[in-house]
Amino acid sequence: MENVRDSLFYEPKNGYDRVDTEERLKIEDYCREYMDFLNTARTEREAVRYAIDKAEEHGFRPYRAGETLKAGDRIYRCNRGKALMLAVVGTEPLDHGSVIAGAHVDSPRLDLKQIPLYEQDELCYFRTHYYGGIKKYQWVAIPLELHGVVSLRNGETVDVCIGRDPKDPKFVITDLLPHLAADQMKKTMAEGITGEGLNLLIGSTPYADDGKDRVKLAVMSMLNDAYGITEEDFLSAELTAVPAFDVCEIGVDRSMIGGYGHDDRVCAWAELRAIFDLEMPRRTCVCILADKEEIGSEGVSGMQSAAFDCFMEDLCASQGVALRRCLENSFCLSADVTAAFDPLYPEVSEKRSESKFNYGMAICKYTGARGKSSTSDASAELVGYLRGLFDREKVLWQMAEMGKVDQGGGGTIAKYMANRNIDTIDAGVPVLSMHAPFEIVAKLDCYMTYKGILAAYRD
Numbered sequence: 001m002e003n004v005r006d007s008l009f010y011e012p013k014n015g016y017d018r019v020d021t022e023e024r025l026k027i028e029d030y031c032r033e034y035m036d037f038l039n040t041a042r043t044e045r046e047a048v049r050y051a052i053d054k055a056e057e058h059g060f061r062p063y064r065a066g067e068t069l070k071a072g073d074r075i076y077r078c079n080r081g082k083a084l085m086l087a088v089v090g091t092e093p094l095d096h097g098s099v100i101a102g103a104h105v106d107s108p109r110l111d112l113k114q115i116p117l118y119e120q121d122e123l124c125y126f127r128t129h130y131y132g133g134i135k136k137y138q139w140v141a142i143p144l145e146l147h148g149v150v151s152l153r154n155g156e157t158v159d160v161c162i163g164r165d166p167k168d169p170k171f172v173i174t175d176l177l178p179h180l181a182a183d184q185m186k187k188t189m190a191e192g193i194t195g196e197g198l199n200l201l202i203g204s205t206p207y208a209d210d211g212k213d214r215v216k217l218a219v220m221s222m223l224n225d226a227y228g229i230t231e232e233d234f235l236s237a238e239l240t241a242v243p244a245f246d247v248c249e250i251g252v253d254r255s256m257i258g259g260y261g262h263d264d265r266v267c268a269w270a271e272l273r274a275i276f277d278l279e280m281p282r283r284t285c286v287c288i289l290a291d292k293e294e295i296g297s298e299g300v301s302g303m304q305s306a307a308f309d310c311f312m313e314d315l316c317a318s319q320g321v322a323l324r325r326c327l328e329n330s331f332c333l334s335a336d337v338t339a340a341f342d343p344l345y346p347e348v349s350e351k352r353s354e355s356k357f358n359y360g361m362a363i364c365k366y367t368g369a370r371g372k373s374s375t376s377d378a379s380a381e382l383v384g385y386l387r388g389l390f391d392r393e394k395v396l397w398q399m400a401e402m403g404k405v406d407q408g409g410g411g412t413i414a415k416y417m418a419n420r421n422i423d424t425i426d427a428g429v430p431v432l433s434m435h436a437p438f439e440i441v442a443k444l445d446c447y448m449t450y451k452g453i454l455a456a457y458r459d
């Protein structure tokens with residue numbers, strides 16, 4: 001009877017029952033590198049910069065249209081400092097298709113408004129406009145850092161980073177003390193903290209004169225000393241407040257990683273590490289780090305932008321191949337995180353279909369919300385292909401859905417890739433507390449996502 005049961009039923013197993021000591025060590029080594037990336041890269045610009053530095057160490061060089069390419073060439077193109085595409089040229093021509101892995105490097109955060117600076121009752125603040133889907137109450141009373149750029153009238157760009165260095169000051173959005181919060185506590189969690197209420201406390205000492213807005217003047221004067229900027233320069237700035245928590249191991253067994261921005265830098269790193277490890281792939285392998293996924297993949301640096309098509313067209317042109325032939329034969333892993341089953345909130349999930357920590361890379365045949373709306377829904381054949389590949393390459397993986405049927409769902413870059421006539425499927429790392437200032441992933445799943453992407457690249 002047991003044999004019949006084993007051969008007919010599908011019973012997923014915990015990943016730790018399926019990896020040996022050697023692989024456990026690989027998981028640790030892999031995650032150590034990832035933690036450094038996540039700790040350093042707090043914005044899409046910083047992630048792209050970090051990726052380029054590492055890519056150059058691994059033999060990648062910038063690619064310009066018209067350059068000839070040969071198998072094994074390692075190239076990249078940076079899209080306006082916010083998105084990145086890398087490729088390792090395969091031995092087969094591009095009309096056989098390419099293998100693409102696409103992740104995003106933007107994460108939910110608090111962007112400064114264009115006229116952000118003000119003083120109220122002798123305290124100085126920055127006004128913000130949040131970016132991406134956040135639960136606003138999670139962003140008050142935690143330490144925040146300020147990252148970004150200020151573009152000056154003369155065309156120069158000034159980099160700003162305050163708070164990452166342990167010696168730096170940090171910022172905070174204050175919350176009401178419980179003693180005075182009787183009315184606030186009666187509000188819903190969506191209304192308790194408002195968007196216009198997310199203002200960063202940035203100073204309290206007055207400038208030594210007797211005019212008005214003396215604290216604001218003191219703050220502006222220090223910013224002017226440090227960065228050479230005036231208040232008007234905020235008009236052309238992209239400054240953002242992100243959580244100031246350091247990335248760290250979680251749990252007595254250190255089996256998990258806590259940090260800001262796992263979504264989706266955990267998959268971005270998996271792709272990068274995988275493409276760095278390639279030598280001479282059969283098909284050309286492409287790694288995408290996209291921007292703007294959290295607000296719908298819009299804009300010139302998002303996945304709906306023609307920047308990707310332009311890059312691929314340049315590669316195809318170097319081999320006299322039509323772009324549309326390449327795309328129709330290509331395969332794309334839309335590498336993005338998914339919601340892990342959370343035993344503290346079982347009511348939102350249908351347990352059998354939800355991804356779980358330590359069960360490996362999570363494949364989402366479809367994402368979407370309420371009736372699969374807005375998903376590209378990968379074909380059975382594509383899932384079948386991955387099952388075969390991952391079994392052969394010993395990649396631990398699981399099938400995943402985002403919450404109960406009428407509860408939720410989500411979007412990724414998958415549909416924008418599929419719309420280009422590319423066979424696309426979502427796959428990535430399960431996350432707890434997704435979109436919170438401090439998200440959690442399991443180390444085993446991070447490593448298996450890397451292993452899965454590498455297997456696809458090498459196939």
Ligand code: MN
Binds near residue numbers: 104263336337
């Ligand atoms: Mn994501």
Ligand code: MN
Binds near residue numbers: 263
């Ligand atoms: Mn997200």
